[in-house]
Amino acid sequence: MHYLPSSARYRHMSYRRCGKSGLRLPALSLGLWHNFGHVDVLETSRKMLRLAFDSGITHFDLANNYGPPPGSAEENFGKIFREDFGGYRDELIISTKAGYTMWEGPYGDWGSKKYLVASLEQSLKRMGLAYVDIFYHHRPDPETPLEETMRTLDLIVRQGKALYVGISNYKAPEAARAFSILRDLGTPCLIHQPRYSMMDRWVEEGLLDLLGKEGVGCIPFSPLAQGLLTDKYLGGIPSDSRVAKPHGFLKEAQLTETKLNAVRSLADIAAERGQTLAQMALSWILKDQRVTSVLVGASKPEQLTDSLRCLDNVTFSQQELSLIDEILARANG
Numbered sequence: 001m002h003y004l005p006s007s008a009r010y011r012h013m014s015y016r017r018c019g020k021s022g023l024r025l026p027a028l029s030l031g032l033w034h035n036f037g038h039v040d041v042l043e044t045s046r047k048m049l050r051l052a053f054d055s056g057i058t059h060f061d062l063a064n065n066y067g068p069p070p071g072s073a074e075e076n077f078g079k080i081f082r083e084d085f086g087g088y089r090d091e092l093i094i095s096t097k098a099g100y101t102m103w104e105g106p107y108g109d110w111g112s113k114k115y116l117v118a119s120l121e122q123s124l125k126r127m128g129l130a131y132v133d134i135f136y137h138h139r140p141d142p143e144t145p146l147e148e149t150m151r152t153l154d155l156i157v158r159q160g161k162a163l164y165v166g167i168s169n170y171k172a173p174e175a176a177r178a179f180s181i182l183r184d185l186g187t188p189c190l191i192h193q194p195r196y197s198m199m200d201r202w203v204e205e206g207l208l209d210l211l212g213k214e215g216v217g218c219i220p221f222s223p224l225a226q227g228l229l230t231d232k233y234l235g236g237i238p239s240d241s242r243v244a245k246p247h248g249f250l251k252e253a254q255l256t257e258t259k260l261n262a263v264r265s266l267a268d269i270a271a272e273r274g275q276t277l278a279q280m281a282l283s284w285i286l287k288d289q290r291v292t293s294v295l296v297g298a299s300k301p302e303q304l305t306d307s308l309r310c311l312d313n314v315t316f317s318q319q320e321l322s323l324i325d326e327i328l329a330r331a332n333g
Helices: 042-054 072-091 113-127 146-158 172-185 207-214 257-272 277-286 301-312 318-331
Strands: 015-017 024-026 028-031 059-061 093-098 132-137 162-168 191-193 294-296
Touching (some): 024 028, 028 042, 042 072, 042 301, 072 113, 093 113, 113 132, 113 146, 132 146, 132 191, 146 162, 146 172, 162 172, 257 277, 257 318, 277 294, 277 301
Parallel strands (some): 028 294, 093 132, 132 162
Antiparallel strands (some): 015 024
16 A cells, blocks of 8 residues: 555654754654564564654664664665655655674674775665665774774765764763764764663763763663563563564563562652653653654554653653652662
């Protein structure tokens, strides 16, 4: 069936300025990290992409190694894009990344010019695109000089293969160096993509302050701690959950009783706010105006619908914040 997007798709989504750039991103963006690979049902992926766009989500986030297998998320996205979204390219922000192992040999990993240029060429072919809107270096390379990696990002923009560049998984000191190099090259860093959730708050130790100071956007991933910050695991491990999948990143050993008790307490606060725990976890990140957008993942359309409702309430009382901090402190020992 031919897809016709909702005419009301921009009415209810809020959009935030990305750092000091001219670009605005939706408060929620859809990440294709899991659930869009060849091991997943293509038509379910299609339904989620359609629902996202109908709801005002204009940003779809990928990487060369997303799947599984690696590359399959880009392939599947490319197929759906051609069939459903080809006429709406200029309404979309499509991002991809390179920095993790993608192919065998010394040139398929990390941050060399050889790898980054080749990887983006492969990504563009898989997706059937002439350019991506944002190209990220996915993680710092301890051996390749940072100058080489950043010069390559600058080159990719000048070649027209990406409109903007970003970095992911960089700690504050190395991020500051990257920002300085890119600024001197004339291609400022648009955005940083760190892991951030109620259960994982390392970005509060300098990185968020740096992003605010430098005028760089922030788009956290894993805001639900791979599903821990939901009610999914309070009654056991569902057969279709990430913990139950061999390629999932959340492991059963991480579901300690201490953390599950914290999740139950957080769920009680969420209920008092009229939210699910997942909705509150997303709202909690969006309360900080230094955060441009939050990457959400979903395995079914209903999960995405639930996440979108977080936008109904992104404000917290000081009492709520203090209580949440107390619960998280106990969970982390």
